[in-house]
Amino acid sequence: MASIDISNIRKSYGIHPVLHGIDLEIKDGEFVVLVGPSGCGKSTLLRMIAGLEAVTDGEIRIAGKRVNDLAPKDRDIAMVFQSYALYPHMSVAKNMSYSLRLRKTAKEKIASVVASAAGKLGLDPLMERRPKALSGGQRQRVAMGRAIVREPKAFLFDEPLSNLDARLREQMRAEIKKLHQDLGATSIYVTHDQIEAMTLADRIVAMHGGIIQQVGSPLELYDNPANLFVAGFIGSPGMNFFEGRYMASGETANFALTGGMALPLGGTANLADGSRATLGIRPEHVALGAEGLDVLKATVDLVEPTGFGIIVHLKLGPVAFKAFTLDRRFLGMHGEVNVRLPVGNLHFFDEAGRKV
Amino acid sequence: MTGKRILSVVAHRLAILAYVAFALFPLYWLLKVSVTPNKLLYSEGIRMWPSQTSFEHFEFVLKHSDFPVFFKNSLIVSGSTAIIVTVLASLAGYAMSRFNFRGKYWIVTLMLLTQMFPLVMLVAPIFKILSPLGLTNSLTGLVIVYTAFNVPFATFLMQSFFDGIPKDLEEAAMIDGATQFVAFRQIILPLTLPGIAATLGFVFTAAWSELLFSLMLISGNDAATFPVGLLSFVSKFSVDFGQMMAAGVLALIPACLFFLLIQRYLVQGLTAGAVKG
Incomplete structure (x- = not known):
């Protein structure tokens, strides 16, 4: 050896x-x-x-x-x-x-x-x-x-x-x-x-x-x-990516998605105010059916049962993304659903694609 | 089986039979004439089998003509050509298949070019080249000429067989501890046996039946090969068909034996690459 x-x-x-x-x-x-x-x-x-x-x-x-x-x-x-x-x-x-x-x-x-x-x-x-x-x-x-x-x-x-x-x-x-x-x-x-x-x-x-x-x-x-x-x-189904602009405002920040929606971020990221960036989140971290002030309304596009879990194809405005859940209640889901993108599970990538 | 199917099978077999009969008829006629005694040859008219057979022609050819010499010469020339060409073509074909080297394109082009000329054009220059070297009227000269003309095609043939063998195999052998040459000898060559058999067979028969160069380069009976020798049965006033055919039958024997020997590989060889695995 x-x-x-x-x-x-x-x-x-x-x-x-x-x-x-x-x-x-x-x-x-x-x-x-x-x-x-x-x-x-x-x-x-x-x-x-x-x-x-x-x-x-x-x-x-x-x-x-x-x-x-x-x-x-x-x-x-x-x-x-x-x-x-x-x-x-x-x-x-x-x-x-x-x-x-x-x-x-x-x-x-x-x-x-x-x-x-x-x-x-x-x-x-x-x-x-x-x-x-x-x-x-x-x-x-x-x-x-x-x-x-x-x-x-x-x-x-x-x-x-x-x-x-x-x-x-x-x-x-x-x-x-x-x-x-x-x-x-x-x-x-x-x-x-x-x-x-x-x-x-x-x-x-x-x-x-x-x-x-x-x-x-x-x-x-x-x-x-x-x-x-x-x-x-790495990862299957693959990580979701949202392109947009990072908007800082004091202690907190927003992520303005390309397409018009704004995503409130609990804290701040190491990005310059107004800079273009990509936000990533793994499908299993997308919280379906969440309640609260920071939820987003997404449209269900398609539901794929894998047996082990369920892959839900969603749309946030024009932007498509996926959620993965083990909860079989979501099998027959259609129409609108509340989703939350938990801040702790978000990944930010700068314009050059590097993680920040 | 329905009547229609039986009919189609019968028709199919009959068609094959007719084709085989057509293809083999000249050989049959060769045999028939060779065993027909001289006195019946012209007197009996056209019959499928003479009323009386004899081996007098064979006896004459073997005992009283130069045929054994022709036969030996042909065997030497064809055998040596087949072996030399196959060795050269294996090595060259492997190189063509596996290596990239400067001038490869031009070598291939040149080799193709040699196949484009009618051989008759080359008789005079070849004679001019061989004559001062003392290689006319010699078996060595014939072997050299046949080898030169057969190597390009045989190389392409061998290359196609090597192309059919995955490169992974020799890479695996090289990682297992073989040099490239050992991998070639122990792994690749055994897998190319069908190709080698096909090449041997092809070159052997080509040399065995070659008439043009042998006729032009050889003058005496001592170094004549059998196709030239056959002409010695043609005299100014008559053709001795009986003896000529007997000699022809004898000349078929080594070619048949040779193919019998390699046919197991040949069948694989001619279909190699048709299906994967």
């Missing part, structure tokens, strides 16, 4: 920059998830750590050793691919032992290591099968088995669950987490699925446009997003 240090990594394809100076320190045994929309550079970064993609500028260190110019085979890392990348002409056992055979490990050692990995992953009855005779979930397990037999310095996962159906994805997600708890291996996991990121990560690295937007624990990113991108990307 080892730490991984990435300093000021850049990547360009020709004149097109893809990564603009990434700095990241991954501690020994940590599970870090790189998350972001497609094209944000997360897979490129992972492939650079693996040695499959050349580094344009900057430095990558694994266990303190600079690996920029090392071939993938000399970096001592294991990788699980989205496509599983199992060798079709080899049995499961041969697939799992390939790396050890390349390293000329003793036969008895290979047999015992492979058997123990197979046991951990429940692959024992499948060892002589070819990959094409396996289901998606089994293939995924073999790919993981191939990674763990070697006890590498770090595990890299490139969207390993994207090809599985929802139920299997949930199950494998839990298995990956359990495996990490058992092995305690340094892991870097790339996904575009924020649920996977939230559930698996010790730390999430949110990326967008080749730049790290925020690094932190899942709840830090959820409760305290650094900017509009992170606020909108």
